[in-house]
Amino acid sequence: MLKLLYAASEAAPFVKTGGLGDVAGSLPKELKQQGIDVRVVLPKYSLIAEKYRKQMKHIYSGTIKIAWREKYLGIDTLEYNGITFYFIDNEDYFKRDDYHGYYGYDDDAERFSFFSRAILEMLPVIKFYPDVINLNDWHTSLVSVYLKLNYSDNSHYSKIKTVYTIHNLKYQGIFPRYMLTDVLGLDDNYFINGDFEFYNNINFMKAGIIYADAVTTVSNTYAQEIQTPYFGEQLDGILRTRKNDLTGIVNGIDYTEYDPKTDPYLTANYDISNALEKKIENKVALQKRLGLPIERKTPIISFVSRLVEAKGLDLLIRILDELLQYENVQFVLLGTGDQKYEDWFHGLQWRFPKKVSVTTTFDNKLAHQIYAASSLFLMPSRYEPCGIGQMVALRYGALPIVHAVGGLRDTIEPYDSYVNTGNGFTFNNYNAHELLYSIKRSLEKGSDIILRRRILENAMKSDYSWSSSAKQYKEIYSKLASK
Structure with missing residues (x-):
């Protein structure tokens, strides 16, 4: 059975600020229906509803090194709708109770580089080495970088492939150059060679695109558009170099949640007949x-x-x-x-x-x-x-x-x-x-x-359930896993 770890910064119903939350909350369910052993990993934000936090089981406490820092790593788990979710816990990074809640902090580079490294450090703890890790947007882009640069000599990790999904090219994770060494713990040569360099800053998304084994985005037209200067947000050149590995797959929606025939919020339920x-x-x-x-x-x-x-x-x-x-x-x-x-x-x-x-x-x-x-x-x-x-x-x-x-x-x-x-x-x-x-x-x-x-x-x-889209993702995962 194909093993998949789905890594995201948000997933409904635990965390949702936009379309990524919807996708990460609904796509894994359909992938499981199609025979994939899929699990999801998220940050353990303090703003996750208490009713979910109470159901989480704590399975690990330890530390990991990020650059020169040694930081606490906790792992909690919860099964929801038949899917196993893991939550990466560190209150310094994820206990934020102000209006931002999830993103938009001065230390976002540090928060999500920690999250990316923690995802890889989690694998021996949960005894789950996936065939493929599906990364989403800039917040998890460093997983593919760390995997290739820091774990390639480890036999448990060497066969893991990564798929990098771009949900919105506009939000790229752009930070000052010094953070490459001081926060990410990577040599400055990865700036000099262009992997991270972006107008004298570093760019998480750019590195994610370069280091992933395959790149997807969330519609076929968008996949073509972002290879042009108008839509490319200054990454169109890099995307053109990956055009043979770039696939557009239209998102779906959860037809259980969005069903006018059974929707509990409606005054009058209905179907196409009435x-x-x-x-x-x-x-x-x-x-x-x-x-x-x-x-x-x-x-x-x-x-x-x-x-x-x-x-x-x-x-x-x-x-x-x-x-x-x-x-x-x-x-x-x-x-x-x-x-x-x-x-x-x-x-x-x-x-x-x-x-x-x-x-x-x-x-x-x-x-x-x-x-x-x-x-x-x-x-x-x-x-x-x-x-x-x-x-x-x-x-x-x-x-x-x-x-x-x-x-x-x-x-x-x-x-x-x-x-x-x-x-x-x-x-x-x-x-x-x-x-x-x-x-x-x-x-x-x-x-x-x-x-x-x-x-x-x-x-x-019109049918925009996840069934067809999930099949396309499965084809990409299976092709990578067989290499």
Whole structure:
């Protein structure tokens, strides 16, 4: 049986700040279904819910060396949904109770170099030497580096292969040069030879790409885009050198968690046979909860996302006043992020109190209710490695309107009424006028009940469960393990 260790800085339900948490929480379950002995390793953050921390079993206490430092290493374990999780414990690094919680600290380089080294030191403790370690984003990128530079002479480690998955190329782990020796404990020659060098700093992600045996990212289109200067975040050259080892695999979503037929958060559960009628019941319930006028025939357009520039917020700011002034719609937003965006959307709600609801907190239950109540779901992202929101929206019959980029291009096909194909609406150029036109076009088609039913059925028939994607990961793992 193929043995896999899945290493990540977050995984739902224990830790989730974005798409990585969803992926690391759901992909391993499908990989196990496909016959892989998969285990997951995470940092033991103090912000993990107490109900999970109480279930953890402590299995090891010791120390490891990071550069000149000797640091405490604890290992806890917990089985959840049939998957064994390991938690790397060090309170100096992971007991952070402020608003950051997980990332964004001055010592992040030290925290995650410790985590990477601890992953490898953990293997003899748990008596599990995987065939492959799947690393995710910059936080675990050093595992492949340490594995090749420090453990290659150890027979237990020498056959281990690494797959490095890029979830978002923008976040690379860039730190001052001196940290290579002082924090990572590596010779400065690895800066001089270019493995870590990045404009006189060091770059964790760059090294991860260079040292991994295979590289994946989270959609096929994104895999092509990041090899170009526009999307490549100054790593396009390195990625082009690995193009034969680079594979794009579209993420999936957990069809157990996101199932309108059984979702406990919904007022009215539904499936494809009664979605139009039941979505109206959910709309009325949402309107009551949010204090919007009860209007059964008024479409709800929703936006559920982090409030950051990359999500296309500048386009929304340009068109929403005009849209709300001239169209009979309600706009519902859920998300937190940059203060300037939060303030602007609260201002929009003040200007259109009967048409707009803005919630700037994280509320998973409300998110499910918004998907179920919405007619249209906006994702006008400037770039999008994969995106999960549009796939959840499809599952709930909220028709996505997306910028045709990255994973959005791979998952949303524009509706063609002549042949009845497509599951949503797209616009090709990152332009506010094109976004506004797409929204108006979708509202026009949605006003025709026959067309609306056809598009909704196409959307809800779209299959973005993990089954197909997990098979592609398994093929990569198996190929590497056989070398």
